[in-house]
Amino acid sequence: MEESASRSDKKKVVAVVGGGLVGALNACYFAKRGFDVQVFETREDIRKAKIVKGRSINLALSHRGRSALKHVGMEDKIVSKGIPMHARMIHSLSGKQSPIPYGKKGQYILSVDRANLNKELLTEAETYPNTTLNFGRKLQDWNAETGLMTFIRSDGSEEEIQADLIVGCDGAFSAIRKQFLRRSRFNFSQTYIPHGYMELTMPPINGEFAMKPNYLHIWPRNTFMMIALPNLDKTFTCTLFMPFEEFEKITTGDEVIEFFQKYFPDTIPLIGVDALKRDYFRLPGQAMVSVKCTPYHIGDKCVLMGDAAHAVVPFYGQGMNAGFEDCIVFEEIMEQFNEDFSAVLPEYTRVRVPDDHAIADLAMYNYIEMRAHVNSRWFLFRKHVDNFLHAIMPKTIIPLYTMVTFSRIRYHEAVKRWHWQDKVINRGLLFSATGAVLGASYLLAKNPPDITKLTVPVEKLWSRLMALRTP
């Protein structure tokens, strides 16, 4: 009864274009507010399809994503199907494994299955009576002034709909965004990085994980790297990141093994020689793109969210989290401006653009940090200093990773704060070092030591200092 009553008083129609992660979650948000929500997805229902092609298999869910899921009561369900990862596990060339915690004790990110998460979100969206999921609908045309949209159904027939608000959640190659590009004064950039990625599977051994499961495993090798995330079925998904020309250099199974022997020898028995030789050639290296644009809206009719507005490279594990946070930020502004789209949309652009641009830049920065800096002792030393300072001054010094991953501090503010902290800490270290040298000089002057006995410790100290500097 409630349904028919609400349908009759002409609720505003929100057309969500794209039924991926952000589209499906957004459907829940708009449905919760009582709009008539229509989701249009080009593909068929992934809950019925056998194989989901394309995107990577698992994702790292952290605080921002969880907060967004919580708002629609989905957090616990999703978290229960995720695998906590408390630390990075760095694999050196010699096979040595060293953990670097992500944050304080009890802080972790979650490895979640993309396809399962998407399915759960679609099912949740459908529980709202004011939501309809329309699959197999390809966007043909739409009018940013009137909100009239035309879709082509899988059978070739046309379908028209009049939307009050069009929400473009159709990913990095957004069809909705194309019309933004045709308008004047729309700033846009798409940047492909020189690296591609390739996914390989590490099967369970005797029914158990082949490596410690509660870690995000990293093999940093400077110009390239491999990472591995655990799955519920006790496999690991290994992702190899490498410049395209390096991928192309390897053309035979033997060359694959030779390459792994040289750079990732510890993974060969775990992935398996035959699997490696076969799976390396299943698909070529996949491209990764970073997309930035502004504004995110046209008038009071259309808004971009998720990858359609800001695709990021995957190296900060924030792509999905930023997209999910878009939903809360929009929700907060809807509340603030009483659902008046003509005020909400410009405000969303004003508030969200600097944050999305900041996380896009951070992800690009981490693209270097993850594969190179984690090999540097200075970097590791600074991580320890940051964590120590955070422990004794939890509100003054917060490591960047913690701000990004375990808080909802606005991304662009996290970056600002990081630059400030870095300056302060580096100065502090310089002063401490100077103080230590002065103190030592003073003590030495007061009690001149027996030089012969000093030789060894000084040499040791020197070599340690030098070692700290080398990458």
Next chain:
Amino acid sequence: MEESASRSDKKKVVAVVGGGLVGALNACYFAKRGFDVQVFETREDIRKAKIVKGRSINLALSHRGRSALKHVGMEDKIVSKGIPMHARMIHSLSGKQSPIPYGKKGQYILSVDRANLNKELLTEAETYPNTTLNFGRKLQDWNAETGLMTFIRSDGSEEEIQADLIVGCDGAFSAIRKQFLRRSRFNFSQTYIPHGYMELTMPPINGEFAMKPNYLHIWPRNTFMMIALPNLDKTFTCTLFMPFEEFEKITTGDEVIEFFQKYFPDTIPLIGVDALKRDYFRLPGQAMVSVKCTPYHIGDKCVLMGDAAHAVVPFYGQGMNAGFEDCIVFEEIMEQFNEDFSAVLPEYTRVRVPDDHAIADLAMYNYIEMRAHVNSRWFLFRKHVDNFLHAIMPKTIIPLYTMVTFSRIRYHEAVKRWHWQDKVINRGLLFSATGAVLGASYLLAKNPPDITKLTVPVEKLWSRLMALRTP
């Protein structure tokens, strides 16, 4: 006879898309090499049309553009119809005019009429028997693999053509570039600046130029500025650059006059009160975009040149010059690789992208320099130092503006060299200043002066030094 002979041995077809400045010049280049050149232009023939709408009226032609024209024997003709501008003429708020020369004596840039230049180039292209100009042809579709292109004629009919090479010279909003955008790993950015521009005409007074003609007049006012270039008909075209929101603040004729009274009082009698009140509202502020992309080619079939590849903001006067230089660079590579498109196109991308990106960045930098730095005494002082050093060491120190405007030093090398020179000169100035102070101290110590007599000069010196720092 020669014509029919060459037609019969199936020359390769080069389809030049766009009959603007770069398209028309390119047609001459390809025709000179003996290709079957087909130019396709959406608009009707501008030589027959009454009014040419859109783009700005005059342009600054300098060394790179002239070199490109020279190769097809067009330099003298075009130069004879240009007006030399030897210096910037800076108009202060008080009405004071101060010239800043562009380079050495005898070096100048030329104010040329865009429409006339375009017409001359089209007429020149038509003198080649192996060139056809096709007007009123709108690109409908094209295939980057096969080179098959479909155009719509003005009467609605379709026209197909099979090209061996497609040259996209169709401007900042290139239709050809759209297909590049759909391909993977194409990097692209378009950035609109917050300023718009508006053109106003300053008529002759008693049949003579209203201001000194052989200058590019500039009214720098920090957040905005106006410039004026002379035309052959003894008018000046004044271009006002201002943030869009400032344009929009002015809504009545009286507000226009009030605004000009405040910032450009010396121009009011020259443009005229009535003309100002009327012409300000003829068109709204026009947008300016900077476009960068890479690669410039697809396979061995298609290449982008001119604004289609690299639209720049107009503040370095290099948009047309860079586009014309594209033609020579491509020509040089064609020579080097014996017209083998499969080698020429990748090499063109490799060589030209860094230079075009450099000039795009420089134009963006000059967008600030022109309206703000030229007001700074430090900037003027450095210009004098640079010019002086260039005069005594012409090969070691070359001012950036000279490298960009009066040489064919590759843009990206000019930028590198500029950074190096800047470091060297600033250090030199620091050493000289330190030396002067030390010398003075030494002299003072040897002959202690009467302090009471020193007070005034020191104060003066101090205030002069301070004045140097203020913008």
